[in-house]
Amino acid sequence: MEAVRRAKAASRRIARLLRKQSLILMYHRVATSALDPWSLQVSPRRFAEHLAVLEDNYRVVSLRTLAGALRTGRPLERAVAISFDDGYVDNFLNARPLLEAAGMHATVFIVTAHLESEREFWWDELERLVLECDDLPETLSLDIGGERRSWAVDLEPETGDRDPCRLRAWEGAPRSRMALYHAIWESMLRLPTAEQQAVLAELRSLTGQSAVVRSTHRTMTVEELNEMARSDAIEIGAHTVNHPYLTAHPEASQRHEIEHSKATLQAILNRDIGCFAYPFGEHDRVSARIVRASGFACACTTIEDTVWRRSNPFLLPRFAVGDWTGDEFAERLRQLMG
Ligand SMILES: [Zn+2]
Numbered sequence: 418m419e420a421v422r423r424a425k426a427a428s429r430r431i432a433r434l435l436r437k438q439s440l441i442l443m444y445h446r447v448a449t450s451a452l453d454p455w456s457l458q459v460s461p462r463r464f465a466e467h468l469a470v471l472e473d474n475y476r477v478v479s480l481r482t483l484a485g486a487l488r489t490g491r492p493l494e495r496a497v498a499i500s501f502d503d504g505y506v507d508n509f510l511n512a513r514p515l516l517e518a519a520g521m522h523a524t525v526f527i528v529t530a531h532l533e534s535e536r537e538f539w540w541d542e543l544e545r546l547v548l549e550c551d552d553l554p555e556t557l558s559l560d561i562g563g564e565r566r567s568w569a570v571d572l573e574p575e576t577g578d579r580d581p582c583r584l585r586a587w588e589g590a591p592r593s594r595m596a597l598y599h600a601i602w603e604s605m606l607r608l609p610t611a612e613q614q615a616v617l618a619e620l621r622s623l624t625g626q627s628a629v630v631r632s633t634h635r636t637m638t639v640e641e642l643n644e645m646a647r648s649d650a651i652e653i654g655a656h657t658v659n660h661p662y663l664t665a666h667p668e669a670s671q672r673h674e675i676e677h678s679k680a681t682l683q684a685i686l687n688r689d690i691g692c693f694a695y696p697f698g699e700h701d702r703v704s705a706r707i708v709r710a711s712g713f714a715c716a717c718t719t720i721e722d723t724v725w726r727r728s729n730p731f732l733l734p735r736f737a738v739g740d741w742t743g744d745e746f747a748e749r750l751r752q753l754m755g
């Protein structure tokens with residue numbers, strides 16, 4: 418049976434390599450900071466190495482171009498589109514100059530409530546309060562969406578130690594800080610924004626912390642967004658108003674999140690916003706229908722695959738890129754695209 422399974426997997430891989438296909442890369446941050454629990458950062462040096470690999474081996478096109486070709490039924494061959502989610506300021510400060518220097522194009526998906534926001538994304542603030550805080554109680558008890566939840570806290574790890582390897586080593590340990598972070602994150606994921614903020618407020622009050630926006634974790638301002646959008650290297654896309662887990666929310670709320678983010682960006686930038694990305698990649702038939710009815714030309718998920726003739730323009734797959742060396746990046750792309 419194992420041999421049959423392997424043969425089928427190999428034939429699927431060969432079929433995939435033979436089809437005419439393109440690829441959408443998904444980045445989040447081009448930055449270096451020690452704490453990165455979701456592995457969302459690529460260092461500027463490595464991002465430059467990735468761009469060099471793309472320049473030598475592939476045809477980098479805008480997402481709009483890639484999706485336009487798909488709609489004609491003829492996906493571009495060996496074409497790659499670059500995308501960034503969330504609108505962190507390092508996209509503006511670090512990624513944009515490298516893209517411009519390489520003469521390449523990227524789409525940046527913006528969470529509109531965070532333009533000029535006085536707060537970090539909830540998952541970043543949670544990271545600061547749980548992973549960086551020395552003042553957690555031995556038992557952490559929080560009201561999560563109307564339900565009182567309690568966790569035992571491992572007070573042992575040196576939280577001042579920013580060595581990411583050490584941080585990773587906590588992951589497997591029961592009751593570790595990283596496990597605690599993931600458990601609270603999971604319990605907050607599907608809540609409405611106001612309830613997520615209430616959890617963070619309780620956590621701040623329990624730990625005596627105030628709400629701060631770290632310069633390393635802030636998102637772009639409206640001025641920076643405007644300057645970013647003036648660059649020939651950048652297309653702006655929408656990523657909802659508050660970055661909710663869309664399918665956990667009623668249709669009216671999904672519609673508001675999707676339509677309003679498009680309208681806000683169009684009003685700021687005075688241009689059509691044609692591309693959308695589902696927060697957390699989360700979507701269902703309802704959210705895809707709303708995106709299509711809102712006048713977007715395409716939408717991106719986080720399903721890992723290449724784009725080919727049968728891909729749905731409103732459920733485009735993307736390939737998440739890690740902090741890999743140029744060689745590793747090249748090898749991963751070769752496995753996908755041949
Ligand atoms: Zn996102």
